Amino acid sequence: MPSAFQLIGRNPALQEHWIRRLLAFIIDGIIVILIFLVFAIPMAFLGWAWWLSFSFGGLLWFLYSILLEGTVGGTIGKKLFALRVVAIDRNLDFVHSLVRNLSKIIPGVILVDLVVGGLMQGDPRQRLFDRLARTTVTRVDQGAYMEEQFRMMQHAMPNPMTMPPAPTPQAPPSAPGSQVAGAPGSWPGQAPTPSGWPQHEWDDQGRLLKEMKFCTACGGQLVSRGDEKLTCVRCGAVY
DSSP states (O other): OOBHHHHGGGOHHHHHHHHHHHHHHHHHHHHHHHHHHHHHHHHHTTTOOHHHHHHHHHHHHHHHHHHHHHHHSSOHHHHHTTEEEEESSSSOOHHHHHHHTGGGSSTTHHHHHHHHHHHSBSOTTOOHHHHHHTEEEEEOSGGGGGGHHHHHGGGSOSSOOOOOOOOOOOOOOOOTTOOOSSSTTOOTTOOOOOOSSOOOOBOTTSOBOOOTTBOTTTOOBEEEOSSSOEEETTTOOBO
């Protein structure tokens, strides 16, 4: 599995994901600054030191993040851009939210959090503290299915390779332009080549065909409910 820095240059889904994260970060930053000013302006008359202001601002952002993520799954900025914080191992709780937001307490640590997380292999949507908390951020709109590849790619080799097929009798020549049944776009007589990467299909209008194996809201596994419907084992959504 390549790192986020290796993948983002050629993966439009990952690029859009981090653009949404950046815009959500800016909106949350504006909200936190406004809340900070409500407290900081009166405190300035009491002779607060500048380093106390920075520390208070980081603590305020930390509390803002864990409160909203722990209760509704995302901050105001994330909600505006259809993003949701989810836990990998079980339902998201305040412990997950607390650990993943520790880097926001001290100004500047969030940059280290992003860079180190981007250099590590695994889910390219995770910061370093996301990996420690076993959380990630996923989309909850119609494009959520596209991001399922990031979770699935963790279980595939970075460069899938297949052994060359054993020699087989040469297939008789076919008419020009025709193909032998097999993988789409294969040469006559060529066997389909398996791949460890997630496979997607599109219809004639270029729209992605959804495979109802994973939840489009959080990426969790879908299981049969017994009444011809599917339910997500992570968030409980019903399809």
